[in-house]
Amino acid sequence: xxxxxxxxxxxxxxxxxxxxxxxxxxxxxxxxxxxxxxxxxxxxxxxxxxxxxxxxxxxxxxxxxxxxxxxxxxxxxxxxxxxxxxxxxxxxxxxxxxxxxxxxxxxxxxxxxxxxxxxxxxxxxxxxxxxxxxxxxxxxxxxxxxxxxxxxxxxxxxxxxxxxxxxxxxxxxxxxxxxxxxxxxxxxxxxxxxxxxxxxxxxxxxxxxxxxxxxxxxxxxxxxxxxxxxxxxxxxxxxxxxxxxxxxxxxxxxxxxxxxxxxxxxxxxxxxxxxxxxxxxxxxxxxxxxxxxxxxxxxxxxxxxxxxxxxxxxxxxxxxxxxxxxxxxxxxxxxxxxxxxxxxxxxxxxxxxxxxxxxxxxxxxxxxxxxxxxxxxxxxxxxxxxxxxxxxxxxxxxxxxxxxxxxxxxxxxxxxxxxxxxxxxxxxxxxxxxxxxxxxxxxxxxxxxxxxxxxxxxxxxxxxxxxxxxxxxxxxxxxxxxxxxxxxxxxxxxxxxxxxxxxxxxxxxxxxxxxxxxxxxxxxxxxxxxxx
Amino acid sequence: xxxxxxxxxxxxxxxxxxxxxxxxxxxxxxxxxxxxxxxxxxxxxxxxxxxxxxxxxxxxxxxxxxxxxxxxxxxxxxxxxxxxxxxxxxxxxxxxxxxxxxxxxxxxxxxxxxxxxxxxxxxxxxxxxxxxxxxxxxxxxxxxxxxxxxxxxxxxxxxxxxxxxxxxxxxxxxxxxxxxxxxxxxxxxxxxxxxxxxxxxxxxxxxxxxxxxxxxxxxxxxxxxxxxxxxxxxxxxxxxxxxxxxxxxxxxxxxxxxxxxxxxxxxxxxxxxxxxxxxxxxxxxxxxxxxxxxxxxxxxxxxxxxxxxxxxxxxxxxxxxxxxxxxxxxxxxxxxxxxxxxxxxxx
Numbered sequence: 001x002x003x004x005x006x007x008x009x010x011x012x013x014x015x016x017x018x019x020x021x022x023x024x025x026x027x028x029x030x031x032x033x034x035x036x037x038x039x040x041x042x043x044x045x046x047x048x049x050x051x052x053x054x055x056x057x058x059x060x061x062x063x064x065x066x067x068x069x070x071x072x073x074x075x076x077x078x079x080x081x082x083x084x085x086x087x088x089x090x091x092x093x094x095x096x097x098x099x100x101x102x103x104x105x106x107x108x109x110x111x112x113x114x115x116x117x118x119x120x121x122x123x124x125x126x127x128x129x130x131x132x133x134x135x136x137x138x139x140x141x142x143x144x145x146x147x148x149x150x151x152x153x154x155x156x157x158x159x160x161x162x163x164x165x166x167x168x169x170x171x172x173x174x175x176x177x178x179x180x181x182x183x184x185x186x187x188x189x190x191x192x193x194x195x196x197x198x199x200x201x202x203x204x205x206x207x208x209x210x211x212x213x214x215x216x217x218x219x220x221x222x223x224x225x226x227x228x229x230x231x232x233x234x235x236x237x238x239x240x241x242x243x244x245x246x247x248x249x250x251x252x253x254x255x256x257x258x259x260x261x262x263x264x265x266x267x268x269x270x271x272x273x274x275x276x277x278x279x280x281x282x283x284x285x286x287x288x289x290x291x292x293x294x295x296x297x298x299x300x301x302x303x304x305x306x307x308x309x310x311x312x313x314x315x316x317x318x319x320x321x322x323x324x325x326x327x328x329x330x331x332x333x334x335x336x337x338x339x340x341x342x343x344x345x346x347x348x349x350x351x352x353x354x355x356x357x358x359x360x361x362x363x364x365x366x367x368x369x370x371x372x373x374x375x376x377x378x379x380x381x382x383x384x385x386x387x388x389x390x391x392x393x394x395x396x397x398x399x400x401x402x403x404x405x406x407x408x409x410x411x412x413x414x415x416x417x418x419x420x421x422x423x424x425x426x427x428x429x430x431x432x433x434x435x436x437x438x439x440x441x442x443x444x445x446x447x448x449x450x451x452x453x454x455x456x457x458x459x460x461x462x463x464x465x466x467x468x469x470x471x472x473x474x475x476x477x478x479x480x481x482x483x484x485x486x487x488x489x490x491x492x493x494x495x496x497x498x499x500x501x502x503x504x505x506x507x508x509x510x511x512x513x514x515x516x517x518x519x520x521x522x523x524x525x526x527x528x529x530x531x532x
Numbered sequence: 533x534x535x536x537x538x539x540x541x542x543x544x545x546x547x548x549x550x551x552x553x554x555x556x557x558x559x560x561x562x563x564x565x566x567x568x569x570x571x572x573x574x575x576x577x578x579x580x581x582x583x584x585x586x587x588x589x590x591x592x593x594x595x596x597x598x599x600x601x602x603x604x605x606x607x608x609x610x611x612x613x614x615x616x617x618x619x620x621x622x623x624x625x626x627x628x629x630x631x632x633x634x635x636x637x638x639x640x641x642x643x644x645x646x647x648x649x650x651x652x653x654x655x656x657x658x659x660x661x662x663x664x665x666x667x668x669x670x671x672x673x674x675x676x677x678x679x680x681x682x683x684x685x686x687x688x689x690x691x692x693x694x695x696x697x698x699x700x701x702x703x704x705x706x707x708x709x710x711x712x713x714x715x716x717x718x719x720x721x722x723x724x725x726x727x728x729x730x731x732x733x734x735x736x737x738x739x740x741x742x743x744x745x746x747x748x749x750x751x752x753x754x755x756x757x758x759x760x761x762x763x764x765x766x767x768x769x770x771x772x773x774x775x776x777x778x779x780x781x782x783x784x785x786x787x788x789x790x791x792x793x794x795x796x797x798x799x800x801x802x803x804x805x806x807x808x809x810x811x812x813x814x815x816x817x818x819x820x821x822x823x824x825x826x827x828x829x830x831x832x833x834x835x836x837x838x839x840x841x842x843x844x845x846x847x848x849x850x851x852x853x854x855x856x857x858x859x860x861x862x863x864x865x866x867x868x869x870x871x872x873x874x875x876x877x878x879x
Contacts, residue, residue: 007666502546513677514680
């Protein structure tokens, strides 16, 4: 029951809205919690116990951190001056150990569910290569939906309690709802406790303005997914499944097609998620901000899957940057090698764990790890090259404010993105490297794209499908262009006169119903990020 | 309270306008009304063609997934016994789709027999079944949505697929090399799931209301069937007092030759296999049911004889070849009024 399915949109969501509104206000959060667990049960059956267990453990560790802190304060209050420093360190250490234990437990569950089978497989391969007869037996694991998402939210919650950014949550149900809220379960966005917990617990009544806003957002998401993404899925799957048959610009086309598919599908799904939450008067954090307007890879990742980037920034990048070893190194390096080298070195030390973690977060595949490392190299290169390049540009009179310069930067960024997504999509490094190498060999200029992709023996997409994709991309690009210019498109629709607003809704609905890739000739396309 | 009533009123008005818009597009996408019905070339094509069949002319409906579409040839049933029938299944048909197909068919047709291929009964996918259930109910009232892909035929380069009362010619040969005694002796049964039984019950109730007799049948398909399924289906047939023909038990009797009669190594029958099965089935239907022989009806005979001849012609053009590889010569022979009548295959 993905968020794009008729079962969710026409049965589940309306039923929950109705039930929510009929429930007395103080019990509404419990209705949402029950609905969230019901949704989880539909998707992963008894594995809802994993979510429940993780929630209980997070709650318990949060209380433990708090009680350790409280005990420390009490002890310090009664201690004399000579003991205070030692006591403070003792309780800080204990508090930190509790946090580490809590995070370790969450990561252990995540590891067991996501990475154990892969790790065992790789170890067995290694043992085989080394010529040993050691074989670790396969272990049966489980994979509850969305575990990558709520695990991160749980770790974020514990870290925020540890850093005294938020008070500990004594209400288990409130924490449970924060972690399990059904629109966010499968694809995020990854929220901080302060982002949504209070909103979810308010139990505000349904209001037509919120329903309308949410409805519009859902329609927009469906437009992107069903008209563009689900169509491109067919041609992308065809190329990647038969990668040895394609070369040259066809591989380039596949990388671009997959990037567009991924963006339309993921951002479209997030629109549906945010729209669903909005109906309950809950504002979830945004996850995309016209990523293809970015002029550098760093900027791209501040516009793409923003909640993931924010999480890693808050809970990995900053802690690493301000950690003692890194700070000490930075200080020493500045004296020894200068400010520039220190800056690059510090960036490298902070970026590496972030990007390896980003890569592996997507799942147990070497291509994901490569993807993370790829962006580490690119982003470090940008950090390293930026200062000397600015000087070079200034010295040579290159106008870095010129339109052509910005377009060039954007084009450069797109190339980096497309290459990255080629590796991201390929299931194995062998396939990815083969496809990448194929770009530079085996061009067949006598075969046009039309001959390859409109050949009914190759693929079931027709010319009209490509027209629909192009039209859909143009519409999304135009809306994105205005949003980039600061025009609040969604807000303008909401504040427009009723006939105009309804005309937009009807146009979107009819476009989805009559141009959507569903029904005959199309297999249902699962949500890509629901698999992470 | 006033605001709540106002809000409900606005939502109701929005929905009413939406329903009106969908009813208008229903008419636009009604097969044959605005766009030619031949523009519907996908999985819904048979459904569309069925809705265009002359009222009350079909005595037998054959429903099921792709197995049913290749095994029974309406042209053979017509030619041998004058039985008017239609293959109204579709690839990967789900039980909710089967229900809607029959419910729609019964609006214009009063068949005596529904042949239901049992592959449907073992299709298991909770999500897809309930998606299908919701979708089919929507399609029943807003049938334009079923054909929403029709606009793509503006730019269609595939040509028009030739359907013969829902049958598509396929002369591919994929030799089945597995064991011939694949139906082992056992009393164990692979029972139809409770959920699928629920859907099946709805289909049975529908057919009962319409006074139509249901016959279960399993096409000869070594890769799909076994004795466990046979026993499970037999239990269901016994429960409802239905006739059940399992062609996996009598394929030798009907003359199936696995080296020639399968399209794809024991999954679907090709035309030769379909002719053998249809010949046997036609005789059986005439013996079991009091079906009229329509060959003497001049109006029906004109249409059906023409289609039979054209089906034979198409098959001759494609004889001995994989129908996926249509040569220029074949294409020329199969072009009618500028439309290439592609023989097509269903997967």
